[in-house]
Amino acid sequence: MPLLHIGFDDTDSRQGMCTTYLAYKVVNFLLKRNARFVDYPLLIRLNPNIPWKTRGNGAVALRVEVDDKSNVMDGIRTIVENNSHIGNGANPGLVFYSGEHIPADVREFASNALYDVMSRNKAKEIASKHGIRTFALGNGQGIVGALSAIGTMLKDHTFEIISYRKLENCGAMREIGKENVITMAKRTFPNTYNNYDYSHDRILITPRGPDPIFCGIRGEDPDTLLQAFFMLNIPEKLDGYMIFRTNHGTNMHLTHEFDLTTLKAYTSGYVRGVIASEPYAIKGGHAFFMLRTEHGSALCAVYEPTGLSQLAQKLGVGDVIEIGGGVRKATSKHPKVVNVEYFRILHVAPKFSYMNPLCKKCGKRLKSDGKEKGYKCEKCGVKERSAQKIVIEIRREIKEGLYIPVPKAHRHLTKPLQRYGMEKNGYEHVLNPNWYCNFVSENLSQVRFV
Ligand SMILES: [Zn+2]
Incomplete structure (x- = not known):
């Protein structure tokens, strides 16, 4: 039976709702129709340096074997239409591709969407060439992410277990024991990450807003995440949870090398060069310096909230560094600037x-x-x-090495320090049978695994 690849994106808006919750609903619908999942639901974060993205620029892909595809596709389309925040800033896109292997140009489009700005028209052109069905609402920008989601092939990857609240509880404070989070973080280290920010005494696994997510725990494998989730002993009666396979924590958007002669606005990437001007700080503590390569030079900014700005100010002319980041567009007030997401000091000049x-x-x-x-x-x-x-x-006050932002400044894609050296090179398509759960009872300990 050929696979059905389902991709959707941009269903959420800044007001709430979220693409992963929609995925949770669509998965429920598919499981009721006896769909067989050949992979975990995939949560793909695309180029985070595009200003018109929704909150996290996250797109979802599902790969299933299912009968009666035509009815299934109609059903999913209805769920997406009914649950998207159209009119509140969402421009949902939904795609269906039936086939064993994802065509090469879809994969290429997806790999470019991780660091570049991709056009709707190009997405539509590729989709129509391969008989990929597309549905767009709003301005249709969501097609780009939906197509990219089904086209992304994850080598290095992480997992996230996301739990969802009952809708009547959305907006209420999330009750979660700080001590439980810290204990869970310690017991599951290094196979979970960014659970707790010790220096700012802050829980990182719960979002702040009124959206239906109760918490999300990120880590290396589904078994650890399930253990971690149940260690929390959450008192609230939740709706359920789902495990996603993701590109979170992989720096996947920073694998493209910048060309400083044509540094394109909103692209993400990395570059190695020499510090060409003494760093300086502006009000607010943000540090700036010029980086030069044989092809050109670029102004780089290290913002104060990253926790790296003080260190960046100690760099000096002649130091060789690698930076990863995103290009902010030039305005009448500012030149084009690379916003630094990490830097690696390769050589400290005497x-x-x-x-x-x-x-x-x-x-x-x-x-x-x-x-x-x-x-x-x-x-x-x-x-x-x-x-x-x-x-x-x-005496120089800096040392060669890798410097990444403090956890509270991490983006979804930021690779945490502990993951360096833990990168994966592929995936065995064997799913933990407990990857999806709808709690049948109001008691968290009596779970039913679908
Ligand atoms: Zn003298």
Whole structure:
């Protein structure tokens, strides 16, 4: 039976609702129709440096074997239409592709959508070439993400278990024990990440808004995430949970190398170069410096909330670094600038200061006696025609290494420090049978696994 690949995006808006909750509903619908999932629901974060994205720029893909495709597609279309916040800023897109393998140009479109700005027309053109059915609401921008979601092939990946509230509880405060979160974080380390921000004493797994997500725990494998979720002993009666396979925490958007001759606005990527101007800070503590490569140079910004701005100010001319980040468009007030999301100091250039020599007779520091005339002592009048300046190497306060933002400044795609060296290179298509759950009872301990 050929697979049905279902992609959707941009169903949420800044007012609430979210694409993952819609995915949870669509999965419920599919399971009731005996769909067999060949992969976890995929939650794909696309280029985060596009200003017209919704909150997280997250798109969802589902890959299933299912009978009666035509009815299933109609049903999903109805769910998307009824649950999207059209008119509140959402421009949903929905695509269906029936086939075993995703065509090469769909995969290429998807891999570009991770760092570049892709057009709706290009998405529609590729879709029609391969008989991919598309449904667009609002301005149709969601087609780009929906097509990209089905086309993204995840090598390195992480998982997220997202739990959902009963709709009547949305908007109420989320009750969650801080101690439980800390215990869970410690017991599951390093296979979960960004649960708790110790330096700011803040729980990171619960969102703030009125949306239906209760909490989301991110980590390396579904087994650990299930254990982690139940360790929380959440008192609220939840609707259920679902495990997504994602590109969270992979830096997947930063794998494209910037070309500084054609640095395109809103693209994401990385570049290696030499610091070409002494860093300076502006009001608010944001640091700026010029980075130069053989192809050109770019102004780079390290913002204060990243926690890296103080360190960036200690960089100096001649230091070799790699930066990853996104390009902010030039405006009448600002030039084009690369907003830095991490930096790696590859070489710390030695820095020197130069001082006049001392008087051999009385020990006082000599003064210059004029250009190319050497030095003279103001105290005893000795002249030193051939004396040289004394060179002193200044101690640098930075070390070679990788520097990433503090957890509260992480974006979905930011690779946390603990994941460096833990990257995956593929995926065995075996699903944990408990990847989806709708709590049948009001008691969290009596769960029914579908
Ligand atoms: Zn002297």
